[in-house]
Each structure stands twice: as structure tokens, then as C-alpha cells.
Amino acid sequence: MGRKKVLALHGVGQSGPVFLTRRINIILESLTPMGYDFVALTAPFGIVGTPYINARQSDYQPGDDERSWWETDDITCTHSGIEKSMELWGKALNDHGPFAGILGFSQGGCASLSIAAMLEPSRRSHPLVKKYIPTWHPPLEFLILFSANPYRYPDQTVHWLFFPEGGNDNVVRTRTLAFYGKKEWDREKGQRERQQWLMGRLADVKIVPHPWAHTVPRTQEYADIVKQFIFGSRPSRVGVL
Numbered sequence: 334m335g336r337k338k339v340l341a342l343h344g345v346g347q348s349g350p351v352f353l354t355r356r357i358n359i360i361l362e363s364l365t366p367m368g369y370d371f372v373a374l375t376a377p378f379g380i381v382g383t384p385y386i387n388a389r390q391s392d393y394q395p396g397d398d399e400r401s402w403w404e405t406d407d408i409t410c411t412h413s414g415i416e417k418s419m420e421l422w423g424k425a426l427n428d429h430g431p432f433a434g435i436l437g438f439s440q441g442g443c444a445s446l447s448i449a450a451m452l453e454p455s456r457r458s459h460p461l462v463k464k465y466i467p468t469w470h471p472p473l474e475f476l477i478l479f480s481a482n483p484y485r486y487p488d489q490t491v492h493w494l495f496f497p498e499g500g501n502d503n504v505v506r507t508r509t510l511a512f513y514g515k516k517e518w519d520r521e522k523g524q525r526e527r528q529q530w531l532m533g534r535l536a537d538v539k540i541v542p543h544p545w546a547h548t549v550p551r552t553q554e555y556a557d558i559v560k561q562f563i564f565g566s567r568p569s570r571v572g573v574l
Contacts, residue, residue: 407485426467480547
């Protein structure tokens with residue numbers, strides 16, 4: 334049996350290399366011997382000069398690339414740049430796929446969920462899927478989310494991905510493991526409500542808390558939870574919301 338691939342999508346203020354070496358390195362070290370290889374993308378937009386600069390990482394080092402997957406305009410209630418990211422995602426799927434799963438943090442978690450949605454059969458006919466996503470790539474086997482925040486506004490570019498539409502519940506059915514930080518949920522009601530809403534869009538999800546805030550837990554205990562999820566049985570909406 335050949336090796337499998339996992340696509341890794343960083344959060345705001347990070348890059349592919351930073352995410353691999355300083356955020357998910359323990360997960361990578363746990364799964365690599367089990368037959369999984371990781372491909373990390375770097376988002377197309379710099380955060381300098383944008384409100385996202387407030388998301389600069391606490392362990393920022395000179396020379397770190399600080400990127401975001403899209404920009405949000407709170408005045409027009411829209412997002413810009415999403416199609417540029419979709420083009421990048423589609424190119425990664427085509428050039429490096431097939432991917433068994435995707436792992437994403439924060440904004441990268443929303444991006445990961447978007448790709449999972451685009452690969453599901455119910456959305457294959459959407460014009461943006463036809464434009465950017467290779468037809469040969471199968472749906473994902475699994476999705477791993479850390480503190481995933483949804484798009485702030487359901488504008489026309491993204492509403493079809495997993496926002497309810499008419500009589501269609503529009504949930505994402507890919508098997509998902511979703512982590513949240515108890516410290517963040519205790520301190521920030523808005524973040525908790527946004528993440529809870531996103532988890533509610535998942536039809537097949539295991540929800541796991543960790544004791545920290547808005548972060549990827551970097552201990553062997555949580556890497557083992559990821560490993561057990563990938564190799565274990567399917568969840569059925571277990572966890573605490």
C-alpha cells in the first residue's frame with residue numbers, strides 16, 4: 334500500500350514552513366512513520382497594512398512570512414481574494430494529489446473545510462468547483478480542524494459552500510475531527526459562538542477540547558488523538574459544544 338498525503342493549511346499570520354515546523358511538527362512526526370506525507374501551502378496575501386496584522390504570532394521571528402487566505406471587508410460585508418486561493422488549492426490538488434485529508438488551523442481551518450466541501454459530490458456542479466478543482470480528485474477521507482473560524486459573511490463567493498440555502502441544510506459530510514481551546518471559549522464568547530456554528534455545519538464530527546486558547550495543541554497526547562482518529566472508527570457527532 335502506497336503512502337498517503339495530507340494537505341496542511343496555516344492560519345493568519347503564518348506560512349506553510351512555519352506551520353509545519355512550529356505548529357504541527359509533533360503531528361507530522363507521529364504520522365510520517367505511519368505512511369503519511371504532508372504538503373503545506375502558503376496563502377497568497379500578506380497581512381502587512383491590513384487589520385490581520387493584529388493576528389501576528391506571539392513567536393514571530395524576523396523573516397517569517399505572514400500571510401492570509403483572503404481579506405475581509407467589514408464595511409461591504411464581503412471577502413476578497415477567495416478565488417485566488419481557490420486557484421491555489423486546485424493547483425495543489427492537481428499537482429500533488431490525491432490527498433487523503435486536510436489539516437487546517439483557524440482561517441486555514443475554514444479554507445480546509447471549503448476544499449472538503451468542494452470535493453463532495455453535491456457541490457461538484459458549482460461553477461467555481463468546475464473552474465478550479467480537478468475532476469479526478471476524490472472526496473477526502475478525513476478533515477482535521479483546529480480552532481476553525483467560518484467566513485465572517487456569507488457573501489456570494491462562499492455561501493454555497495456550507496451556509497444553509499433554502500430547504501438545503503448544506504452540511505459538509507466529510508469525516509472530521511475538530512479541536513477547540515477551552516481557554517479561548519471561556520474568554521471570548523464571539524469566538525466560541527463562531528466556532529460552534531461551524532462545527533454545526535459538520536454532519537460527521539468528533540469534537541475535542543484542549544486546555545489552551547487559539548492554537549494547535551503541541552503535545553504528544555493530542556498528536557495521538559489525531560492518529561487514533563485517522564486510523565480509528567467513524568465518529569457520530571460526539572463531543573461537547
